């Protein structure tokens with residue numbers, strides 16, 4: 800079945816000028832963009848987005864990093880979207896990401912790892928709703 804995932808191009812990748820190349824990889828990977836915005840997170844909104852990681856040691860740093868500059872948020876559509884997008888971006892740690900994946904090509908570190916991808920259909924729905932109203936999806 801066709802379904803959806805949610806992504807962010809993170810502040811490191813936007814800052815380093817990789818936005819266009821990453822969007823190109825996403826489209827070439829067969830994903831259709833159904834919603835997109837160039838925006839930024841505050842500490843409060845970044846903290847809320849990553850609330851599931853609140854108890855992790857890296858949470859404070861992650862919130863600082865994710866609110867450090869502009870990001871691109873998007874909802875993507877494809878058959879098997881969540882799983883296929885995670886394959887396209889590669890492992891969280893770019894040192895472990897397969898050659899040719901987005902994180903392999905563009906990430907700086909396990910934290911500044913270029914892109915986010917939802918880890919389940921349920922979270923894709925929650926994360927998409929965090930950024931986009933019904934009027935902003937196509």
Ligand code: CMP
Pocket residue numbers: 852857861891909910911912914915916
């Ligand atoms: P993401 O897929 O957006 O989900 C949680 C994020 O936390 C992850 O990408 C990284 O940016 C960050 N992260 C995960 N593990 C670590 C870690 N060990 N140290 C620092 N940041 C991490």
